[in-house]
């Protein structure tokens with residue numbers, strides 16, 4: 013890059029600083045970013061923690077059930093004698109991965125739908141927006157329960173694959189993405205409608221650029237802010253959905269730990285070991301609220317005029 | 322002059338529908354452009370002038386094929402763009418490039434200047450990557466920009482520099498026609514003349530034709546071969562430059578010239594600044610659109626729309642009661 | 657307007673028809689089928705018997721054919737029997753529905769009663785300490801996993817300080833009105849916490865938007881009583897979008913009710929849906945899911961009509977209909 017004249021460096025930096033300053037003003041968002049970074053770090057470090065403590069997150073030991081917190085088990089053990097801390101860390105891994113993956117997948121779906129509806133307009137727009145409104149209007153949880161309960165062997169998947177625990181992960185991502193793209197689609201459509209009228213889009217059309225090029229090269233880069241905001245906000249929702257489905261036994265399947273499925277047997281534990289009930293839910297709560305604050309802060313910083321959700 | 326003209330516009334009309342009114346009634350149409358016709362030959366410049374809101378941008382965009390016309394057609398090198406299959410239309414677009422009014426809005430803020438200038442080459446798959454780079458550097462130098470600035474983003478440049486970028490983008494693919502929609506209006510006066518000289522030089526060097534849109538008659542005077550005057554979406558006078566300046570025939574042209582001092586033409590042309598407001602293009606007045614403000618209006622002007630007619634001296638004027646023709650013809654109009 | 661309503665009703669009917677097929681197909685994909693259930697309850701049945709039974713019940717026919725015969729029967733009012741309740745599906749639903757109406761209605765009234773003043777006050781004093789606290793609480797409400805919230809309430813109020821019942825609608829043997837109310841406290845609290853955050857944010861956002869408008873500024877500048885301008889004029893205008901988004905969020909409220917009812921073993925529609933899906937009660941699952949969809953669509957339709965009615969700028973016939 014060529015050296016910029018000082019005045020121009022100032023302009024460039026000015027925009028970045030403005031964003032940074034508005035974001036840093038949002039103290040909750042900054043705190044949330046820190047919390048999320050820590051959680052991600054801990055989730056990544058789960059095997060390290062396991063090794064350091066000398067425990068195995070999946071090793072069942074009936075002799076070690078409901079142990080109180082100790083040096084080896086900082087948070088004690090669960091009803092099957094597994095180390096609670098190690099399981100929480102692994103559970104965080106799953107919740108974060110599923111949350112981010114499903115949010116990204118829904119961002120992709122929503123972006124494609126929003127771009128097409130906003131750019132082409134007319135009949136396609138009407139159809140796509142009716143579809144979006146329709147999905148928003150549905151009672152999603154009951155339908156998700158049905159989707160999650162579908163027997164994969166009945167749609168031709170081999171038995172072994174259908175029962176595989178890893179497949180339950182992909183499946184969660186897929187069905188959650190299928191219902192969570194609506195926010196992104198609406199925001200992208202709105203932004204596309206206004207960018208579409210900007211002169212540089214007309215200029216590209218006048219040059220002979222086709223719809224695909226217009227949408228990907230000219231509109232998409234100018235609608236990233238709403239995509240980022242909507243995606244961040246939807247991570248929280250996605251994690252909530254994953255946790256409730258896993259809690260109901262329809263999501264992530266044991267032995268893979270997720271914060272949701274760690275609570276599956278919780279109703280029996282409320283008398284004997286309430287602290288086992290507390291931790292997984294508290295972590296879901298913390299993660300979701302952090303993503304929501306982060307999204308809120310990004311929204312304020314990227315587009316101060318947008319009204320709150 | 323024989324053969325097909327470079328650009329021929331025939332009865333081009335665009336009336337924007339207004340949004341739906343209550344209970345689905347149509348609330349009306351904006352008569353932005355009505356029956357525009359003219360021809361433009363290779364290597365020449367036609368200036369389209371008129372007050373803000375008279376439909377100049379609409380005309381430019383309809384000619385460039387960005388708006389679907391409600392009536393009329395645009396023949397570019399003899400073929401109707403709207404009737405061409407997609408591929409051929411894309412090829413035709415190669416030879417017709419556009420410079421927009423707003424140098425701040427017409428450059429994608431997320432692309433580097435190099436990518437913006439080189440985009441027509443990418444779209445039309447011209448050359449290899451290296452060849453395209455070389456071409457972009459060339460053109461940037463040609464418009465007085467440093468090729469090293471290709472790495473930077475539009476917001477780092479001033480308005481004049483941006484308009485140069487936009488001109489470089491229009492030139493890079495070596496078109497035959499450039500439609501320039503008030504390319505100077507967003508610029509400082511000092512920079513205006515720079516950019517104008519640049520365009521003049523390019524025209525001489527490459528035989529480019531310009532459809533040059535402006536509301537500034539001083540600019541018209543230095544650059545145009547012919548002038549088309551628009552009022553409320555309609556062409557009211559079309560004449561060779563010197564003739565128009567020497568003896569405007571439409572009362573509107575006259576008042577327009579009275580409103581703007583033209584340097585180098587001595588004192589202002591006689592006439593009065595038009596009284597009253599420009600009527601709304603949603604409900605244009607019956608008859609001649611200019612009659613409510615016209616000092617020479619006759620009763621017939623209220624009822625009948627005057628046709629654009631050849632006055633026999635190279636001018637076309639749409640007026641029931643035009644100013645008298647000049648006593649002698651200035652030499653400039655003889656082709 | 658009438659034309660608009662008729663058109664929207666027609667659209668909703670189409671959506672319901674499509675959804676009924678979709679749900680029918682999905683339920684067919686759930687583990688097991690009615691014959692499997694018979695086989696597991698009667699070991700003497702051979703695979704040949706099973707095949708014969710499938711033919712008798714028409715389960716070997718193509719999906720579309722089976723769906724159509726179900727739809728024809730359903731249009732005639734016959735939705736089949738519930739496997740778990742061993743009664744016609746429609747006979748089972750009313751008591752559950754009534755319980756849900758109680759739960760959702762109570763929690764809705766409480767949410768709105770708190771959300772409106774909280775949202776208005778926060779908007780009127782944007783960025784005040786009060787606004788920040790409300791904002792924090794709203795985010796907490798939006799972000800809390802409902803099933804865990806229910807578990808925590810049970811642990812605190814039924815286990816640690818045992819003052820409230822953790823499940824059901826009444827004690828065995830009946831305990832009168834007071835007993836019924838006590839059973840409602842925890843479920844209603846859970847559902848209220850779930851919905852109140854987003855309602856408050858709706859009110860706050862709409863009020864901020866309205867307070868920015870010129871006519872409000874003018875009224876304030878002219879010296880009209882600030883309280884009156886905010887609580888009467890501004891609030892009245894802010895209610896238009898609020899009513900709409902609240903109605904649009906009915907589906908979400910229903911999802912919250914499903915979890916709440918399941919957690920507190922509260923016999924409402926949500927629990928009925930959940931139990932019928934998990935208990936292979938196909939007829940019941942189908943009807944309850946469709947019912948939930950229909951009610952949600954009706955809420956949306958009402959929201960749209962209310963919006964069109966209240967906002968004079970909206971046209972009813974045009975294709976460019978605006979949604980909030």
Ligand SMILES: Nc1ncnc2c1ncn2[C@@H]1O[C@H](COP(=O)(O)OP(=O)(O)O)[C@@H](O)[C@H]1O
Nearest residue numbers: 337351353372373374375376377378379380602
């Ligand atoms: N997309 C559009 N929809 C409706 N009306 C328009 C649109 N574009 C321009 N107009 C109207 O058409 C008239 C001519 O506009 P324009 O061509 O931009 O004039 P000019 O470029 O001469 O200033 C104006 O009254 C303008 O308001």
Ligand SMILES: [Mg+2]
Nearest residue numbers: 377378422503
């Ligand atoms: Mg213009």
